[in-house]
Amino acid sequence: MTASHSVDTKQPLLQIRDLRKFFPITAGVFNKTVGHVRAVDDVSFDVFEGETLGLVGESGCGKTTTSRCILRAVDPTSGQILFRRKNDEIVDLAKLTREELQPLRAEIQMIFQDPFGSLNPRMTLFDNVGEPLLVNGMTNRAERTDRVADLLKLVGLRPEFMHRFPHAFSGGQRQRIGIARALSTNPRLVVADEPVSALDVSVQAQVLNLLLELQKRLGLTFLFVAHDLSVVRHISDRVAVMYVGQLVELAPTKTLFSRPRHPYTSALMRAVPVPDPRIPVGEVTLKGEVPSPANPPTGCYFHPRCRFATDRCKVEAPALREPTPGHFVRCHFADELDLTTAF
Amino acid sequence: MTAPLLSVRDLHVTFGLDEGSVRAVDGVSFDVLPGQVVGIVGESGCGKSVTMRSILQLVDEPGRIKQGEILYRMPGVDGQPETVVDLTKLAKRGPQMRAIRGAEIALIPQEPMAAFSPVHTVGDQIIEAIQLHHRQWRPDGSGLSRAEAREIVVDLFRDVGISMPDQRVDAYSWQLSGGLRQRAMIAMALSCKPRLLIADEPTTAIDVTTQAQVLALLRELQRKYGTAIIFITHDLGVIAQMANSVVVMYLGRVAEQGPVDAIFHAPKHPYTRALLRSIPSIVGQTQVALPTIAGTLPHPFNRPSGCPYHPRCDERKGPECAARVPSLKPVDQGQSVSCFLHHDSSDTQ
Amino acid sequence: MSTPQTKPVDPIIETESLVEERISVASNWTLVWWRFRKHHLAMASAAILMALYAIVLCPDFFSTQDPEFTEARQAFIPVQGVNFFDEGRLDPWVPAIVGKRNPVTLRMEWRTDPSQKVRVGFFVPGTEYKVLGLFKSNLHLIGSRDQSQRIFLLGSDRLGRDQWSRIMHGTQTSMTIGLVAVTLSVILGIVLGGISGYFGGWIDQFIQRLIELLQSVPTIPVWLALSAALPREWTPIQVFFAITIILSLIGWTTLGREVRGHFLALREEDFVLAAELAGCSRARIILRHMVPTFLSHIIATSSLAIPAMIINETSLSFLGLGIRPPAISWGVLLQEAQNIQTLALAPWLLIPGLLVIVAVLAFNLVGDGLRDASDPYSK
Ligand SMILES: Nc1ncnc2c1ncn2[C@@H]1O[C@H](COP(=O)(O)OP(=O)(O)OP(=O)(O)O)[C@@H](O)[C@H]1O
Ligand SMILES: Nc1ncnc2c1ncn2[C@@H]1O[C@H](COP(=O)(O)OP(=O)(O)OP(=O)(O)O)[C@@H](O)[C@H]1O
Numbered sequence A: 001m002t003a004s005h006s007v008d009t010k011q012p013l014l015q016i017r018d019l020r021k022f023f024p025i026t027a028g029v030f031n032k033t034v035g036h037v038r039a040v041d042d043v044s045f046d047v048f049e050g051e052t053l054g055l056v057g058e059s060g061c062g063k064t065t066t067s068r069c070i071l072r073a074v075d076p077t078s079g080q081i082l083f084r085r086k087n088d089e090i091v092d093l094a095k096l097t098r099e100e101l102q103p104l105r106a107e108i109q110m111i112f113q114d115p116f117g118s119l120n121p122r123m124t125l126f127d128n129v130g131e132p133l134l135v136n137g138m139t140n141r142a143e144r145t146d147r148v149a150d151l152l153k154l155v156g157l158r159p160e161f162m163h164r165f166p167h168a169f170s171g172g173q174r175q176r177i178g179i180a181r182a183l184s185t186n187p188r189l190v191v192a193d194e195p196v197s198a199l200d201v202s203v204q205a206q207v208l209n210l211l212l213e214l215q216k217r218l219g220l221t222f223l224f225v226a227h228d229l230s231v232v233r234h235i236s237d238r239v240a241v242m243y244v245g246q247l248v249e250l251a252p253t254k255t256l257f258s259r260p261r262h263p264y265t266s267a268l269m270r271a272v273p274v275p276d277p278r279i280p281v282g283e284v285t286l287k288g289e290v291p292s293p294a295n296p297p298t299g300c301y302f303h304p305r306c307r308f309a310t311d312r313c314k315v316e317a318p319a320l321r322e323p324t325p326g327h328f329v330r331c332h333f334a335d336e337l338d339l340t341t342a343f
Numbered sequence B: 001m002t003a004p005l006l007s008v009r010d011l012h013v014t015f016g017l018d019e020g021s022v023r024a025v026d027g028v029s030f031d032v033l034p035g036q037v038v039g040i041v042g043e044s045g046c047g048k049s050v051t052m053r054s055i056l057q058l059v060d061e062p063g064r065i066k067q068g069e070i071l072y073r074m075p076g077v078d079g080q081p082e083t084v085v086d087l088t089k090l091a092k093r094g095p096q097m098r099a100i101r102g103a104e105i106a107l108i109p110q111e112p113m114a115a116f117s118p119v120h121t122v123g124d125q126i127i128e129a130i131q132l133h134h135r136q137w138r139p140d141g142s143g144l145s146r147a148e149a150r151e152i153v154v155d156l157f158r159d160v161g162i163s164m165p166d167q168r169v170d171a172y173s174w175q176l177s178g179g180l181r182q183r184a185m186i187a188m189a190l191s192c193k194p195r196l197l198i199a200d201e202p203t204t205a206i207d208v209t210t211q212a213q214v215l216a217l218l219r220e221l222q223r224k225y226g227t228a229i230i231f232i233t234h235d236l237g238v239i240a241q242m243a244n245s246v247v248v249m250y251l252g253r254v255a256e257q258g259p260v261d262a263i264f265h266a267p268k269h270p271y272t273r274a275l276l277r278s279i280p281s282i283v284g285q286t287q288v289a290l291p292t293i294a295g296t297l298p299h300p301f302n303r304p305s306g307c308p309y310h311p312r313c314d315e316r317k318g319p320e321c322a323a324r325v326p327s328l329k330p331v332d333q334g335q336s337v338s339c340f341l342h343h344d345s346s347d348t349q
Numbered sequence C: 001m002s003t004p005q006t007k008p009v010d011p012i013i014e015t016e017s018l019v020e021e022r023i024s025v026a027s028n029w030t031l032v033w034w035r036f037r038k039h040h041l042a043m044a045s046a047a048i049l050m051a052l053y054a055i056v057l058c059p060d061f062f063s064t065q066d067p068e069f070t071e072a073r074q075a076f077i078p079v080q081g082v083n084f085f086d087e088g089r090l091d092p093w094v095p096a097i098v099g100k101r102n103p104v105t106l107r108m109e110w111r112t113d114p115s116q117k118v119r120v121g122f123f124v125p126g127t128e129y130k131v132l133g134l135f136k137s138n139l140h141l142i143g144s145r146d147q148s149q150r151i152f153l154l155g156s157d158r159l160g161r162d163q164w165s166r167i168m169h170g171t172q173t174s175m176t177i178g179l180v181a182v183t184l185s186v187i188l189g190i191v192l193g194g195i196s197g198y199f200g201g202w203i204d205q206f207i208q209r210l211i212e213l214l215q216s217v218p219t220i221p222v223w224l225a226l227s228a229a230l231p232r233e234w235t236p237i238q239v240f241f242a243i244t245i246i247l248s249l250i251g252w253t254t255l256g257r258e259v260r261g262h263f264l265a266l267r268e269e270d271f272v273l274a275a276e277l278a279g280c281s282r283a284r285i286i287l288r289h290m291v292p293t294f295l296s297h298i299i300a301t302s303s304l305a306i307p308a309m310i311i312n313e314t315s316l317s318f319l320g321l322g323i324r325p326p327a328i329s330w331g332v333l334l335q336e337a338q339n340i341q342t343l344a345l346a347p348w349l350l351i352p353g354l355l356v357i358v359a360v361l362a363f364n365l366v367g368d369g370l371r372d373a374s375d376p377y378s379k
């Protein structure tokens, strides 16, 4: 069962099928493998052309690993990553070699979380933003200069900044530079791994606006990874929730926030502090710690923390189902529980 | 009206660097009443941590307290009356300051890894602190044995919701998960029954679900022990949940301060207003452009003249904003603002 | 590629002034230099090193005479101090050497006699030499104005050779050996450490074990064996290169480790991943993105490694296993001061040791200064 159908008629740009990534745990002098971290454990979803799919979950649930598998910065253990190229040819990114990937790189780009680590400190903005252009064949310097100037203007920076080094810029400005670099090759899919998490609130709003505007203008498709639910809700068309390496729920944003079907999603939403002192603080519904992906619980991974867990949950792992079209849940009782929220 | 437990008056802290001097804190004043939670919000680099570290005289080199006073009301010992001490006057490493750190005022520092030494168990470090400040537990002055101190730590761990406290006492900090380390840190901070707890972004590095647990814990402990808390964060949601009163800082100055309800429902300073508008809310409209604050935080070497917010202010009153620094003036019930829109342009600093 | 519309989405109001402009466009090397400049001790040491390398370029110019010129009758002449003024006028001179036979021991004893003055001049003609083996010159920085008179600014040795001139030539050898050996180590270290750190896996394991093996070998016996194995009939130049290679074969391991560490750390950096996603080739990622990031660290580490090389060379030569006479190095010169008797008789033969100390200190101070300056982004 996969999250492949959509109420929309849009075509999927990316289809992820049964994606797994296990990191070996080694020990001893001879680096013997003693176990596996199941960082991504059977994840399937689609990303439609022109939409923003938000990916949320707690720290360590496998968001970064999933997105890096798509970019092939990490080699998946198994599964398919089907990407539809410009000419409608469908390729499985998971199977390609380094050399075969090279021509595809321009079509899938990434925006990073850390505005300080993502730019090469020894290169000027021109070299940083122009690097993808250069290696993709734009060898004429004058042409590259024009294009970098355009890109900088596009993200709201002055083209005169081109000859400055990254250390001259603030976090928010660097994030814009990173966005300019990601857009330099005219990608169709942009994977943004926590692009606003390291930014201050006032700057965060600027960058979110920029991303929304760029998407509208350039018809980009975003996979937007974040742990801040308000941010994800603001920017996404659909939201996927991960827990211990698994996809537990995926639905259109409005549906997910008003009528979540997975107990974890609802608990996660209740934990978000609302910036209004008049709204009374709700009781803490999610207790305990996230289990280790090296040693996940039996049955439903969420059962030790779930308010509704039954004996069945302890032994039988629920499958990802689609109780209503476009709404995918991994819970035995998805149809029965009423988790309607105030949102 | 109750007398404040801590009163920071016109504090200035400067870092003299090779490239120039940074006025990290530039005239900050606020009060903390006993048993109250004061929330401090502001963007990165606005001087929140430096202000807090000044209170404990722990400002990193080459920082210097240039001006101002930090008045702390010491309880009377053995029937003596209460005294008010100016912490800035005490010797940094003197016995008085050491007695205040930990025992009277405890700090949960911003970097969770830095708080515990990796070579001693978490328990050992807390036991040591308890034995050092044994008067907090035994006012008669009789010492605490190791076993007794350990008992206290186990109880504290149970209080802060650490499961299997007997075993966790002997763990090293790097063996604990983020949430557990945060709890251990809270236990450490509470171990000497401080009357004022300074929590510097205690939940920034942890997940919302763990954050909700830690916040609930802090609220409960605050109710139980009546500890006053200064709570630093840049998450307005957390402030709304935790604080009784709020101090909004911008570039080393207090922009606005007041009761939490006033700050969220009747903000007066243009910065506070813009900040509240710019956060995506969990209930608002989605995929629309958020109102933003134009521009970026100026470089610390390049403080704007006049009101530090004026280059970004969308409600700028007039030329006085660029020329003079507005002082913090009361405008309403307990609410004060430093903005010329709310008082006479002669009220400058 | 199509160009998207260029209307700014959300123009940023510039609040910064142009004061920062200079810093904004300063490259890493400029920033390193700005920091290094503030380190006075390191700057002074850098000046000393520059002077020493000026000597390396053309030792003959700095010598007063031919370092090999032997004159048994002028053995063990003590240091002749230079006097700059004569009767109130600037006219440098050294007291002449007069020998007298000791009536008891019947040995010649040399003493300076200030009543006889030997005039000293700057930029005076003297013995002919070749500059860098290219063109001839006979100009010397300092020398006796009367070419028939020899002067011994730092005394003479048991064969009556001028120590000043010999030190100039020894400096050339010793300083070059340090530099060349470290350069070789750096190349080996970057290549092997880079392979180890970038590719990982079994290659990494292999190189790591090799480093451990090399580091666990006791160095002195190996050097002894290796240098003893050098054919006696090799020319000084051949011996010189053999010694450098021996030194660097062992010296690269520390650098290799460091480079590997840098690669391992950089592999996780986002900007390296960004380069990979841009479609850069492996070679380009390493050469364009990774190496420049830690090059200044490597240079700092290398300048800290040079003194060790100098000391190694000196020790080897001192033991008679490194550079051999007639080639001259600081170690060879110190060999002259090997026995107590000479030391008592001619303590000035220890001056090369002083030079070793100065050079080593200078390198260490410069290296420290560079290391502190090489991370301009750390605040
Ligand atoms: N290279 C690796 N080797 C071993 N384990 C890894 C590696 N990378 C990630 N993991 C593990 O995989 C799990 C998922 O990590 P991942 O970084 O994908 O989480 P995340 O959802 O992005 O978390 P965060 O919100 O903290 O960024 C974690 O338990 C992590 O420890
Ligand atoms: N050790 C230091 N050396 C030099 N300058 C410093 C130092 N510590 C702080 N500063 C300066 O003081 C200013 C305020 O720093 P502070 O750490 O108080 O900010 P903050 O409000 O706590 O920010 P954050 O939210 O990032 O923790 C900064 O702009 C910084 O330039």
Ligand code: SF4
Binding pocket: A262, A263, A264, A300, A301, A302, A303, A304, A306, A307, A308, A309, A310, A313, A318, A330, A331, A332, A333, A334
């Ligand atoms: S399957 Fe059971 S344990 Fe898992 S979320 Fe649903 S009710 Fe809870």
Ligand SMILES: [Mg+2]
Binding pocket: A063, A064, A065
């Ligand atoms: Mg992540």
Ligand SMILES: [Mg+2]
Binding pocket: B048, B049, B050, B110, B200
């Ligand atoms: Mg801080």
